């Protein structure tokens with residue numbers, strides 16, 4: 397017997413690269429190219445270092461209350477965590493404790509199977525249809541729960557509320573998690589937040605990493621029924637009661653309070669996305685309809701995805717490439733500033749027009 401025999405073995409999730417070089421065009425991890433709102437910057441610049449000698453508020457009252465007010469829900473319906481990876485991990489551990497398989501799409505956020513394996517949760521991957529949409533009827537089977545991102549990643553495809561409602565109606569007896577990491581780029585009223593009063597088994601997860609330009613601060617939240625949030629808090633407080641640090645709590649609250657800046661940034665990214673899509677299509681790219689801050693793009697045959705990925709990287713342009721399954725002909729390209737996307741288009745013209 398050796399200590400290693402007792403080690404819990406997992407195949408970890410591999411996040412996108414975070415190169416240090418500031419001169420690269422970094423379009424590989426769906427970060428926001430614009431800075432956090434001025435209010436958040438002010439909080440950070442004026443932060444009282446001395447206050448860090450104290451523990452943060454374990455109830456994260458300020459940020460949870462700001463989010464509750466913003467979304468018109470009660471304080472006890474809001475759970476916050478260190479990025480959605482933390483919130484989702486806690487949700488898996490809390491809500492997916494049954495014996496039946498948890499269902500999620502075959503092409504989706506590749507962290508889901510990792511949490512399932514870590515927590516010994518059986519799971520089943522349900523194939524997306526030919527146009528990469530979820531078929532709600534496929535989720536009409538006995539399960540231990542359901543999770544999917546809406547819009548989905550890495551495809552960028554949005555499922556309308558009626559389809560989400562169908563999935564909820566077919567799964568009233570298990571938890572259904574809708575990971576809305578990219579929902580702010582999907583237009584007004586795209587979220588299923590309005591369905592919350594009807595479904596006490598629905599959990600909606602949101603992040604500050606994309607639309608709020610705060611990936612480095614690691615802030616995300618979930619909204620669900622009070623009972624569901626209570627269950628998640630019990631799990632959270634059974635392994636770490638001070639998850640959110642004071643700096644992020646203050647910066648995150650300032651972000652929620654500046655709605656105009658947030659809306660303006662989101663609009664700029666959506667405009668750039670539409671323009672970039674049109675221009676890349678002119679060069680022969682096939683681009684899935686995106687409701688996110690990235691596009692899933694199939695390059696022309698002359699230089700397919702894997703090769704274009706390598707060539708771009710040599711030029712200091714970073715995309716994300718997934719060699720698995722149906723993702724293999726595509727590149728996932730985060731939408732940067734107009735200037736960055738113009739440089740990407742210039743590079744594409746060099747490759748495909750010569």
Ligand code: PMP
Nearest residue numbers: 479480481505545549577603605
């Ligand atoms: N969900 C989805 C669908 C994502 O693409 C990501 C980004 N990697 C996350 C959750 C996690 O984001 P974060 O932990 O930064 O909130």
